[in-house]
Amino acid sequence: MRLYIFVLTPIVSMKRIWELLREPLAGRAFTVKERQMLGIHGLLPPSILSQGEQVFVVMQNFFRYESDLDRYIYIMGLLERNEKLFYRVVTENLELMMPIIYTPTVGLACQKYGLIFRKPRSFSISRGLFITINDMDHVYDILCNWPEHDIKAIVVTDGERILGLGDLGSYGMGIPVGKLSLYTACAGVKPNQCLPIVLDVGTNNETLLKDPLYIGLRQKRVSGEVYDAFLDEFMRAAVKRYGQNTLIQFEDFGNHNAFRLLEKYRGLYCTFNDDIQGTAAVTAAGIIASVKITGTPLSQNTFVFQGAGEAAIGIASLLVLAMIEEGTSTEQAVSRIWMVDSRGLIVKDRPKGGITSHKARFAQPHVPVDTLEEVVHLVKPTAIIGVAAVPGAFTEQILTDMGKFNDRPVIFALSNPTSKAECTAEQAYTLTKGKCVFASGSPFKPVTMNGQKLTPGQGNNAYIFPGVALAVILCGVRHIPEEIFLKAAESLAGQVTKENLANGLVYPPLNDIREVSTKIAIDLAKFVYQAGLASTYPEPQDKEEFVRSQLYNTDYESFLPDLYDWPPPGIQCTYEDGNVVCRKVSRI
Numbered sequence: 109m110r111l112y113i114f115v116l117t118p119i120v121s122m123k124r125i126w127e128l129l130r131e132p133l134a135g136r137a138f139t140v141k142e143r144q145m146l147g148i149h150g151l152l153p154p155s156i157l158s159q160g161e162q163v164f165v166v167m168q169n170f171f172r173y174e175s176d177l178d179r180y181i182y183i184m185g186l187l188e189r190n191e192k193l194f195y196r197v198v199t200e201n202l203e204l205m206m207p208i209i210y211t212p213t214v215g216l217a218c219q220k221y222g223l224i225f226r227k228p229r230s231f232s233i234s235r236g237l238f239i240t241i242n243d244m245d246h247v248y249d250i251l252c253n254w255p256e257h258d259i260k261a262i263v264v265t266d267g268e269r270i271l272g273l274g275d276l277g278s279y280g281m282g283i284p285v286g287k288l289s290l291y292t293a294c295a296g297v298k299p300n301q302c303l304p305i306v307l308d309v310g311t312n313n314e315t316l317l318k319d320p321l322y323i324g325l326r327q328k329r330v331s332g333e334v335y336d337a338f339l340d341e342f343m344r345a346a347v348k349r350y351g352q353n354t355l356i357q358f359e360d361f362g363n364h365n366a367f368r369l370l371e372k373y374r375g376l377y378c379t380f381n382d383d384i385q386g387t388a389a390v391t392a393a394g395i396i397a398s399v400k401i402t403g404t405p406l407s408q409n410t411f412v413f414q415g416a417g418e419a420a421i422g423i424a425s426l427l428v429l430a431m432i433e434e435g436t437s438t439e440q441a442v443s444r445i446w447m448v449d450s451r452g453l454i455v456k457d458r459p460k461g462g463i464t465s466h467k468a469r470f471a472q473p474h475v476p477v478d479t480l481e482e483v484v485h486l487v488k489p490t491a492i493i494g495v496a497a498v499p500g501a502f503t504e505q506i507l508t509d510m511g512k513f514n515d516r517p518v519i520f521a522l523s524n525p526t527s528k529a530e531c532t533a534e535q536a537y538t539l540t541k542g543k544c545v546f547a548s549g550s551p552f553k554p555v556t557m558n559g560q561k562l563t564p565g566q567g568n569n570a571y572i573f574p575g576v577a578l579a580v581i582l583c584g585v586r587h588i589p590e591e592i593f594l595k596a597a598e599s600l601a602g603q604v605t606k607e608n609l610a611n612g613l614v615y616p617p618l619n620d621i622r623e624v625s626t627k628i629a630i631d632l633a634k635f636v637y638q639a640g641l642a643s644t645y646p647e648p649q650d651k652e653e654f655v656r657s658q659l660y661n662t663d664y665e666s667f668l669p670d671l672y673d674w675p676p677p678g679i680q681c682t683y684e685d686g687n688v689v690c691r692k693v694s695r696i
C-alpha cells in the first residue's frame with residue numbers, strides 16, 4: 109500500500125492571494141492561467157494588458173493630472189503598487205519623470221509631506237524608515253523592522269537642509285526616497301537593496317512645529333554630544349545589520365554637520381556626502397566639458413562662487429584636484445578660486461568672527477569686498493557658480509558683465525529647486541546675448557533667441573550618485589576616496605559628444621542618463637580594481653559585462669514555478685478553514 113504523508117509547508121494561502129490582488133504586482137498583466145492558479149480569476153477585468161500597454165495606461169492617467177504635485181502623488185502611488193511598472197514608466201520617460209519624482213517637484217512634495225503621507229500598504233522604498241532620537245539605544249532593533257534583508261545602500265537625511273528649502277525635519281523623507289528611486293531608474297540598482305532613512309532629531313522650523321499635519325517629532329533639534337552619539341549609533345547599527353560594505357549616502361544635512369560627519373566617517377565606513385561630493389563631481393564634469401567650448405584650459409579659468417557651503421567647498425576642492433592633474437601647483441589652483449558668502453568675499457584676515465576652517469583654504473589675500481557684483485567686476489571671472497540658494501543672486505549687472513568679460517562665459521545657477529536658482533536660463537542667455545554656457549541644478553525649458561533654440565544643461569548630482577553607487581555596491585568598495593568622484597566627473601565629461609558641445613551643452617541629454625550612469629559605473633569598476641579599492645572577488649575580467657549583467661530588469665517575473673503545471677509535481681492543494689493550503693507531498 110502506498111502511504112503519503114503531508115509535510116506542513118504552506119506555499120500559497122488565501123491571505124496571500126488577497127495580498128496579491130491588493131498589491132497587484134503585475135495587476136492586469138496576469139495571464140488567464142496565472143489568474144486561475146492564484147484563485148483571482150474574475151477579480152480582475154477580462155482584458156489582459158502587456159506591460160507596454162500598462163505603461164500607456166499609466167501615462168494617460170499621468171497626463172490627466174494638471175499639477176505636478178498631483179502627478180507626484182499618482183506616480184509614487186504606482187511605485188507602491190507595482191514597482192516594476194513604475195521603473196519601466198520612469199526609465200522610458202526620464203526627461204518627463206525626473207522633474208516630478210526629483211527636483212523641483214520633490215521639494216514641493218517634501219513641503220506638503222503631511223498631506224501626502226499615507227499608511228504604508230507595502231514596504232517599497234516609497235515610504236522609508238523613520239528613526240528618532242527617542243529610539244536611541246534601539247536603532248539596530250528599528251533597522252530590523254525593515255522587512256528587506258539584503259540592503260546594500262542607504263540614503264539618510266536628518267532633514268535640516270532639504271534642497272535649498274531649509275529645515276523640513278521628517279518631511280525631508282521625500283529626498284532619500286527620491287534619490288533611491290534614481291539609484292534604480294538611472295543606474296539599475298535593485299530597489300529591494302535600497303533603504304531610505306530619516307533620522308528625526310526634531311526640527312527648528314517653527315511653522316512645522318505648529319503644523320497639525322506634521323509627521324515628525326514636535327521638538328527642537330537635538331544637537332551636540334547627544335546628536336553625535338545618535339549618529340554614531342546609527343552608523344554602527346547599519347553595518348551590524350547589513351554588513352561593513354553597506355553604502356551610506358548622506359543627503360541634505362546642515363553645513364555644520366555635513367563636513368564634520370564626512371570627515372569623521374569616511375575612513376571608517378563606506379560613505380559619501382552627495383551635496384559635497386556628488387555636486388562637486390557633476391559641476392567639475394560640466395566645467396571640464398565647458399573648457400572644450402571656451403578653449404581656455406582649466407587652470408587658466410577664474411571661478412567665482414556665490415556661496416561657501418557644502419557644494420561650493422566640494423566643487424572647489426575637486427576643481428583644484430583636476431587642475432593639479434593638469435599640471436598646476438596647488439597654490440596656483442587655489443588662487444583661481446574666489447568665494448563669496450553672506451558676508452562678502454572670503455578673504456584672509458577677515459574681520460569679525462573670522463572664517464571656518466573649510467572656507468579658510470579658499471580665502472584670498474585681498475581687502476574685504478562686500479557684494480558679489482563687486483567681486484565679479486573686480487575679478488572678471490570666466491565662470492560663476494551659484495550654490496547658496498539665493499534666488500536672483502546673479503543680477504542683471506553680473507550677467508551683463510559676464511557677457512562683456514568673456515566670449516563664452518560659463519554660468520552655473522545650481523541651487524535647487526528651480527525657485528532657488530540664482531537666475532533663470534532666459535536671463536542668462538538674454539543678458540549675455542546668447543553667448544553663455546549655462547547649466548542649472550533644476551531643469552529649465554529651452555529658450556529661443558533670434559530663431560535659435562538654446563537648451564540649458566542640468567548640472568544636477570543625479571548624473572553622478574547613481575553611477576557611483578552602482579560601482580561601489582557591485583565592486584564591494586569599502587571606503588570612497590575623493591579620486592572616485594574625480595574619475596566619475598571625468599567619465600561624465602568624456603561622454604559629452606561634439607554635437608552636445610556644438611549646441612552649448614556640457615552634459616549628455618537627461619534621457620541618456622541610464623546609459624551614462626552605467627558607463628560611469630563601468631569606468632569606476634576598472635578604476636577601483638586597479639586601485640585596490642574593490643573587495644568583490646574573484647575580480648570580473650570583463651567589467652562591462654559584469655556591470656551590465658547585474659542591472660535591475662523591469663520585466664515581470666513569473667513567480668509560479670511552471671504556469672502550465674499547477675500544482676507542480678509533489679504539491680497538493682486543499683481548502684482548510686476558508687484557506688487554500690498547498691503542501692509538499694512526500695512519498696515514503
Ligand SMILES: O=C([O-])CC(=O)C(=O)O
Binds near residue numbers: 360382523524568569
Ligand atoms: O537633490 C538635488 O536636486 C540636488 C541636491 O542634492 C540638493 O540640492 O541638495
Ligand SMILES: [Mg+2]
Binds near residue numbers: 271359360382383
Ligand atoms: Mg541634496
